[in-house]
Amino acid sequence: MSINLSTIYRSQAVRYCLVGGMNTAVTATVILTLTAFGTGLYVANFSGYTVGILFSYVLNTIFTFSSKPSISKLLKFLTCCGICYLVNIFAMKTAILVGIENVYLVQLTGMFFYTASGFVINKLWVMK
Numbered sequence: 001m002s003i004n005l006s007t008i009y010r011s012q013a014v015r016y017c018l019v020g021g022m023n024t025a026v027t028a029t030v031i032l033t034l035t036a037f038g039t040g041l042y043v044a045n046f047s048g049y050t051v052g053i054l055f056s057y058v059l060n061t062i063f064t065f066s067s068k069p070s071i072s073k074l075l076k077f078l079t080c081c082g083i084c085y086l087v088n089i090f091a092m093k094t095a096i097l098v099g100i101e102n103v104y105l106v107q108l109t110g111m112f113f114y115t116a117s118g119f120v121i122n123k124l125w126v127m128k
Helices: 005-036 041-064 071-097 103-126
Strands: none
Touching: 005 041, 005 103, 041 071, 041 103, 071 103
16 A cells, blocks of 8 residues: 555645634634623734634644644744734734724634735745
């Protein structure tokens, strides 16, 4: 029985998407719950992403890439998350500037850009 690299690649891609979906649900649940309880826009956002980052690091390292967590991998992952968080904040502020007033839609806009930039950076640098 030979190992087909394209099969492994597809399998990791599927697992990455599954983790991403679960992470998005966890992050959104924290953000939207805190927002519903009157927590400020940016505090709710930061709290949600903090929980999501920890969840995502553990699952992607162990489940998606069958790897052991390491300090260097964690530092790269956290750097990626920091960059993505800045992208998220920029997207939220831009959404507000263009007239989006619904705080949930503002949050979802930030989440979309966070996720898209996170995939690219993780694929090309962190989990390479």
